[in-house]
Amino acid sequence: MRLSEIDPALPLTPLDGRYRAQVAPLVDHLSEAALNRTRIIVETEWMIHLLDQGAIPGLRSLTEEERTLLRQIPEDFGAEGIAEHAEIERETVHDVKAVEYYIKRRLAGTSLEPLAEIVHIYCTSEDINNLSYALMIKGALEDVWLPALRDLTADIAQLARECADIPMLSRTHGQAATPTTLGKELAVFAYRLKRQIARLEADEILGKINGATGTWAAHAVSVPGTDWPAIAKSFVEHLGLTWNPLTTQIESHDWQAEIYSDVARAGRILHNLATDMWTYISLGYFRQRLSAQGGTGSSTMPHKVNPIRFENAEANLEISGALFDVLAQTLVTSRLQRDLTDSTTQRNIAPAFGHSLLAISNLKRGLAGLDTDAEQMARDLDANWEVLGEAVQSAMRTLGIQGVEGMDSPYERLKELTRGKRVDGHAMREFITSLGLPEKERERLLALTPATYVGLASSLVDYLED
Incomplete structure (x- = not known):
């Protein structure tokens, strides 16, 4: 049997098949x-x-x-x-x-x-099409895609608040670095996404209705006494769009390219979130609840709970990003007064938004199925006392420029102690004691641990409220 002959027709793409419910x-x-x-x-x-x-x-x-x-x-x-x-x-x-x-x-x-x-x-097909696509994209953004992104961003922000005080080892270039808090790192993503949402909310959606080559020629020759630009402007604005007075036969689609670039950029931020969450899971900073992530972890290894929501999101964001890039690049060019390149291209707006929406759905479900493991984060911090090297050498530098003797070569001395080495709490405290620091600074540094060396991280989450 040929599958192409089955009635009703089988879906060709997964968006209309297994993922239909999420993108419907x-x-x-x-x-x-x-x-x-x-x-x-x-x-x-x-x-x-x-x-x-x-x-x-x-x-x-x-x-x-x-x-x-x-x-x-x-x-x-x-x-x-x-x-x-x-x-x-x-x-x-x-x-x-x-x-x-x-x-x-x-x-x-x-x-x-x-x-x-x-x-x-008086209409060319593009008069109808450009306004139709404008209304469709406006509806998809305002009624579906932006609400989904706002909900996800709110979930990230709420998780950031809940985890604002949980200390966590940072990793720069994959190496142990100055500690932070889990909440602050999540707040970074929420803040980035809020900016993209604001950009998209401010993006203009343009429309035109000015005839075969943008001159109102048929209008003016048929009814010369009517102010056709005024009629067109009031009509486009009546539809809730911004009027474009200067076009060829087609509306130039620049606004579409702007929106697609903004949506793609938001998607790349989400992709960054997905890869970071995947990494935190692999480090044991989060435990996954199988009921939320999927019914089966591995088909052969019963102990596993795979981070499938985040992996699915990664893949779909890569697909949607590529599609949005093509849309943005292609739609801004049309030969002379008109060609049909945009007609075929615009029929792929739906898959671009579909893969993006599917990714947002998976990220939302993935985040909802996580439990933090603060104890694992604490163990990781306690195994990396060398990260206090920055704190000690910075304090020494400050004292040195304030005229305290014996504070020479602070960076080099800490490098000798810590570079490429694991340093435990005992060794770090012995080193601090040997430096001849003023009592106040010595006691402050001796009281410091990797778990408390988080700077202002906890309070930075409050900037999400601005």
Whole structure:
């Protein structure tokens, strides 16, 4: 049996197969059906706008019932409507023209039938498409993707607060380094993500409706007395978008590239989070609850609980990042006044957001299934007293420049004691005692341990509240 012949059709990609539940909310915004529904919204709203604004002299205004009728067309666009549109498109071999005919069918036999030719009047397909994609991406961001990222960021921030006082050995270049707290390190990620969320919230989403080459030529020759740029501006803004007055046939898509770069950057921060959490798990700083991570750890090694949520997130963020990069690079170029490169490219917006949303879902589930192991972190700290070398040499330097004798070559003396060596608490305290420090400084350094040498780390989590 050929799998391609099974009815109903089998999904080709995992987003429409095993991961469907996690990405299903995007179907309302970024699917092919959503594109056609949004095209119907733009077409019907354009008709309403032209008549309400009196853009074409001699035409009557709409009744409230007629406005309701027009706005009900996209509302009723379900399974039957999708099939009907597909049937029309097989005849037209043009998806936007099929939308026009779909709407006109619904005006037939109504009071709007005499006005049916207003549907798609003065419009090129790109007038409808650019506004549709703008509304779709706006909806996907505001209703699905940003809320998911905000929820995840809130979870990270909450975990940071809970772990603000848990000391942890840092690792720079993979080597033991000045201690921190687990909460402070998590707060770094929450802070980074909050900045990206703010950038995305401020990004403009542009739209245009100015004809075949951006000149309102058909508009002006047909109705020369109407202020077409003003009509276009008010229509685009009525849709909740920012008007772009200067375009070719296509809206330039620069705003899309800006958003995709911001989403991809947020994804790379999440990727960094995933790899760090994976590493902390491998160090034993977190224990995983199997019930939250997955039903089976390993198919052959019963003792294992694999960090699959974080590994899944890594892979999906790499895929989404690559797709967003291609979208951002490709969409800003169009040959002369128009080519169709953007048409195919934009049909891959959904997979880019889908893989990103799937990663966010896995990170959220992964974090929810972790328990901190403060005792393991404490053991790790106690095995690395050499990290106090920085504290001792810094105190010696300070005393030296303040005129205290015997504080010469502090860095070199600590390097001789600690570089490439493991130093225990006894050896570090003996060294501190031998330095001839003033009593106050000596007692402060003798009281210091790797677990208490965390600086202001605990309080830095409070900056998340700003």
